[in-house]
Amino acid sequence: MQDISEDILVAAGEGNVAAFKQVYDVYSRFVYNVALRMVKRPEEAQEITQDVFLIIHKKLKDFRYESSFKTWIYRITVNLTMNSLKRLKKRKNRETSYDEQYNLPSKENHGKAIMDKEYEGAVTQALLNALNSDQRMCVVLRSIQGLSYEEIAETLGVKINTVRSRLKRAREKMLSVKDEVLNNEL
Amino acid sequence: MNCNDAKDIVLTEFIDQEADELTNAELASHLNSCAECQQFAAEVKGKLVQPFADLELQDPPQEIWNNIEETINPEVKSLGIWGALKRLARLPRPVIAFNMALVVVLMLSVWVNQNKQQNIAVKTGDNQIDVLAYVIEETEFDYDSSSDFGTAIEEYFL
Numbered sequence: 265m266q267d268i269s270e271d272i273l274v275a276a277g278e279g280n281v282a283a284f285k286q287v288y289d290v291y292s293r294f295v296y297n298v299a300l301r302m303v304k305r306p307e308e309a310q311e312i313t314q315d316v317f318l319i320i321h322k323k324l325k326d327f328r329y330e331s332s333f334k335t336w337i338y339r340i341t342v343n344l345t346m347n348s349l350k351r352l353k354k355r356k357n358r359e360t361s362y363d364e365q366y367n368l369p370s371k372e373n374h375g376k377a378i379m380d381k382e383y384e385g386a387v388t389q390a391l392l393n394a395l396n397s398d399q400r401m402c403v404v405l406r407s408i409q410g411l412s413y414e415e416i417a418e419t420l421g422v423k424i425n426t427v428r429s430r431l432k433r434a435r436e437k438m439l440s441v442k443d444e445v446l447n448n449e450l
Numbered sequence: 451m452n453c454n455d456a457k458d459i460v461l462t463e464f465i466d467q468e469a470d471e472l473t474n475a476e477l478a479s480h481l482n483s484c485a486e487c488q489q490f491a492a493e494v495k496g497k498l499v500q501p502f503a504d505l506e507l508q509d510p511p512q513e514i515w516n517n518i519e520e521t522i523n524p525e526v527k528s529l530g531i532w533g534a535l536k537r538l539a540r541l542p543r544p545v546i547a548f549n550m551a552l553v554v555v556l557m558l559s560v561w562v563n564q565n566k567q568q569n570i571a572v573k574t575g576d577n578q579i580d581v582l583a584y585v586i587e588e589t590e591f592d593y594d595s596s597s598d599f600g601t602a603i604e605e606y607f608l
Contacts, residue, residue, distance in 0.1 A: 288518065403502075
């Protein structure tokens, strides 16, 4: 993700819509994809992305540039996404079947498609669904968005060892689930 | 380095490329001598690294920016009808085409419905006349010309 110059941030903070659009263009992909991988619903991810940028627009003029602007956006994204997840969990039916829980691709549609990209994407999302929200966020930020351990720790407000530990447990869980899934499928 | 430590590092710093040189060297040395850990590392790379690396990021829909702009841009907010028309023009063409088709279908169905109603009214009128004529024809009565009533029907009913 490219860095954005302070001039543009200042202009955006002063209400310049074109400057703010540049900020949006640089960071919207990150925000949308984090939200999408966490909440799994495109319409919810759209709402989160919208809210993130409206908050940024509101608070940009007060941003002091003492910390990284990138980290600030990451933090807002994570907070709003986690809040949304909590709301969705409250509404969700607890009695879900194995397939619903992991949202696995059906064999009928993907029987031929072991190597198919869509199928792989669906399997990857199913692996993410097996994790709790803290673990999933760490995997999304690290394995999909490419943030370093330090950036993740700063974004989540935890220690680097906590990030490491969550990633380890997440990957152990995904390995065990993937074996189970593949055995069932085959 | 023992197998537990090796697996621990494989699941974290190794696949995330966060390990320092010393750790990398120790791990490499262990993997060279331990087939089980070597297999584990290969499994982790194949099942957990590559799938995520291959995942495609999606572009956020244009609608998101449109909604944001509408909220933050005072010019967009105050455009009124012209603003609304401009916004409509920003909609994807398939959406506009679909909406127009829907309007045409609705208008057609209203027109067809109206025609149907008229036809039914005419038919009902015809039916009523037929029924009345039947009743009149089937009814027998004596027509007394000396009566005060004029027509046969008046004689019958009155």
